[in-house]
Amino acid sequence: AQTVTQSQPEMSVQEAETVTLSCTYDTSESDYYLFWYKQPPSRQMILVIRQEAYKQQNATENRFSVNFQKAAKSFSLKISDSQLGDAAMYFCAYRSARETSGSRLTFGEGTQLTVNP
């Protein structure tokens, strides 16, 4: 079974600074997807960024980028130029690539990010 670990229960960052959230996972599969989801106080889960395991290039979405190290099974999220609206719980998640719509997501425990003005 796959597992996802987020070792930082809480992180804080000053507005406009950069912060990196850590995530490691364990799997025996070679083809999978990794995600970072954001859950603000409204509790709506929002997809931040996605990485396909077969792609060597790290995914980037505006101020959000990942450092995907497949051999090390590490998938960290970097948030640049942090904004107050980035404050949220962030979840790292894993999904097998065996099916396009039937494979479950395995979530990490979450990291609560605080952005200080």
Add this chain to the structure above:
Amino acid sequence: GAVVSQHPSRVICKSGTSVKIECRSLDFQATTMFWYRQFPKQSLMLMATSNEGSKATYEQGVEKDKFLINHASLTLSTLTVTSAHPEDSSFYICSAGFYGYTFGSGTRLTVV
């Protein structure tokens, strides 16, 4: 993009009654939907996988008779909490989609 609508957003019910939560895929057909439960400041816990036209697959420890799931069409899955008790009070979320799943806005259930 894929949109998932979940209703109601909040519900308060009396102990012993049943509550139905709906999850709809608005712009795509979802053969599979997922139901999660989340306690405050905790991660999402998968309760069951809902499959259109067949029985749901429940995770270990989830009571099938308490949490009834019906996925009668390609755009609608429902979760019914039967004979609800205060310990069933929680935040319930559904999701569906492709590759990166889309989540409903969640339902906060309070049983009094």
